[in-house]
Amino acid sequence: MKTKIKRNREVARKLEISLFCGLVISILLSIISFGASCGEIRQDVLRMHVIANSDSVEDQAVKLKVRDAVLEAGEDLFDGTLTAEGAEQMLDSDIERLQNAAQTVLTENGFDYGVRVEIGKDYFNTRTYDGEVTLPAGEYEAVRVILGEGKGQNWWCVMFPPMCLPAAEADTEISDVLTKNEEDVVKSNPKYEARFKIVELFENFYRKIK
Numbered sequence: 405m406k407t408k409i410k411r412n413r414e415v416a417r418k419l420e421i422s423l424f425c426g427l428v429i430s431i432l433l434s435i436i437s438f439g440a441s442c443g444e445i446r447q448d449v450l451r452m453h454v455i456a457n458s459d460s461v462e463d464q465a466v467k468l469k470v471r472d473a474v475l476e477a478g479e480d481l482f483d484g485t486l487t488a489e490g491a492e493q494m495l496d497s498d499i500e501r502l503q504n505a506a507q508t509v510l511t512e513n514g515f516d517y518g519v520r521v522e523i524g525k526d527y528f529n530t531r532t533y534d535g536e537v538t539l540p541a542g543e544y545e546a547v548r549v550i551l552g553e554g555k556g557q558n559w560w561c562v563m564f565p566p567m568c569l570p571a572a573e574a575d576t577e578i579s580d581v582l583t584k585n586e587e588d589v590v591k592s593n594p595k596y597e598a599r600f601k602i603v604e605l606f607e608n609f610y611r612k613i614k
Contacts, residue, residue, distance in 0.1 A: 437585075438603065439602075439606070441585045441589045442540035442589060442603050444585075445590060449544055449562060450563045451547070452548075452562075453526050454551070454559045455467075455550045456559075458553070459555075459557055463552070466551070469513065470549060473509045474505055476505070481495065495523050495547065503520065506519040506521065506551075515551075517553070519549065521547065525545060526548055529604060530603075531560065533562060537562075537567070538591075538592060538600065540600055541600075541603055541604035541607045
């Protein structure tokens with residue numbers, strides 16, 4: 405009798421271990437799949453990053469004026485046709501125009517520090533746009549507008565698919581750019597989607613060791 409009870413306990417323990425291992429594997433596969441979709445999103449999305457000189461009230465206010473001027477000057481670029489893949493080639497010849505527009509705003513408002521506009525990889529934490537679209541943490545191709553020392557809080561938006569004004573009225577929708585899996589990711593609520601935090605922790609760790 406005791407032998408039978410012992411055998412049943414061993415079977416139950418093995419079953420519990422198997423179920424636990426299965427759960428762990430399922431979670432790991434889910435995280436890997438989620439992370440892969442995040443990587444694809446980062447390749448498809450083009451972002452804009454306007455970084456203020458400092459966090460002073462004046463620097464933060466002129467940052468927004470510069471933002472408006474750059475978006476207006478580049479309206480023909482930010483109409484939803486400028487993809488992350490084609491950004492560098494298409495913007496190379498237009499950086500001076502955007503930089504001049506930004507510098508004009510600074511000069512008119514009495515700021516003597518400079519501005520530079522550049523294109524390259526920029527790291528972003530997990531961000532939610534308009535409470536609807538969440539972009540996972542990581543490096544994205546971005547148009548950076550850096551004012552002065554660039555040590556202040558930044559303003560950001562998504563240029564492709566277009567979510568920056570005035571480009572937000574373009575016909576390109578996020579569903580036209582992303583796959584179904586990628587769209588499911590960006591429309592997830594980060595408050596309930598723990599995998600966003602896992603991806604962010606991994607990306608921060610990877611930045612430190614690379």
